[in-house]
Amino acid sequence: MSYNTRLNILLIMISLAYGLLFAILLFGYFFPGNPSPNGLPWFVWAAIGEVIAMSVATITICVIVQKKYKQLKEHQDNE
Numbered sequence: 889m890s891y892n893t894r895l896n897i898l899l900i901m902i903s904l905a906y907g908l909l910f911a912i913l914l915f916g917y918f919f920p921g922n923p924s925p926n927g928l929p930w931f932v933w934a935a936i937g938e939v940i941a942m943s944v945a946t947i948t949i950c951v952i953v954q955k956k957y958k959q960l961k962e963h964q965d966n967e
Contacts, residue, residue, distance in 0.1 A: 905942045
């Protein structure tokens, strides 16, 4: 996998992450919910879930890209 392809994947992941966080921020502003002393508003939990989901997706993509990169490198070495 070329360097440009890896950078494009990274750019897409970062754009999706910031876009989703901005959407959560906007929804949290317009629909604030009822914060209580012993609980967090829904948009805080949504932001936490989004960060966890993006972390898992990023790690998965990194593992797949590294695997493909090694396969391509081995294939080029064999030729």
